[in-house]
Amino acid sequence: MKIKYFYFSIFLALFSCNKIKETAKSTINKSGEIVSKSGAEFADGLKKGVDETFKNELILSDQLKKENIEVGKLDYENDDVNGNKVKIYLIFKKPINKKITVKLLDSEKKEYARIDDTLIANENQSKNIEWNFGKTFIQSRGFIKIE
Incomplete structure (x- = not known):
C-alpha cells in the first residue's frame, strides 16, 4: 500500500511541476508581450517628442x-x-512665377543664412523644392522663412 502512495505522490509532484511550469511560461510570455508593446509605445512617444x-x-x-x-x-x-539642405513640399493653387528669398532664422528669429530663388509652378501643381545652403549648418530649433 505504501508503494502505491509513493508512486501516486511522484505522479502528483510531476503533474504539479508541469502545470506550474506551463503557467509560469504563459505568464512570462504575456508579460514579455506587454513589456514589448509598452517599450514600442515609449520609443514612439520619445521619437515624437524629440521631433517636436x-x-x-x-x-x-x-x-x-x-x-x-x-x-x-x-x-x-x-x-x-x-x-x-532644406526640403519643402509645396502645393500651388494658382500659377506662380515669383522671386523669393528663403531665410534661416535661429530660435530667437535672428537670420543666419539666406538664398534667393525663383518660385515657378502651374495651377494645381505640387512639388518638392530643395534649397542647398552649402556649409551652413541648419540648426535643429528655429525657423525657415520664405518671402
Missing part, C-alpha cells in the same frame, strides 16, 4: 499666402559632403 522639440517651423510671408500656396512636409538635412 527639435524642429524648424516654416514661416510663409503674407504675400505668398495670398498666392494660395499650401505647405506640406518640411524637412532638412545636414550633410558635410553634399551640402546642408
Whole structure:
C-alpha cells in the first residue's frame, strides 16, 4: 500500500511541476508581450517628442499666402559632403512665377543664412523644392522663412 502512495505522490509532484511550469511560461510570455508593446509605445512617444522639440517651423510671408500656396512636409538635412539642405513640399493653387528669398532664422528669429530663388509652378501643381545652403549648418530649433 505504501508503494502505491509513493508512486501516486511522484505522479502528483510531476503533474504539479508541469502545470506550474506551463503557467509560469504563459505568464512570462504575456508579460514579455506587454513589456514589448509598452517599450514600442515609449520609443514612439520619445521619437515624437524629440521631433517636436527639435524642429524648424516654416514661416510663409503674407504675400505668398495670398498666392494660395499650401505647405506640406518640411524637412532638412545636414550633410558635410553634399551640402546642408532644406526640403519643402509645396502645393500651388494658382500659377506662380515669383522671386523669393528663403531665410534661416535661429530660435530667437535672428537670420543666419539666406538664398534667393525663383518660385515657378502651374495651377494645381505640387512639388518638392530643395534649397542647398552649402556649409551652413541648419540648426535643429528655429525657423525657415520664405518671402
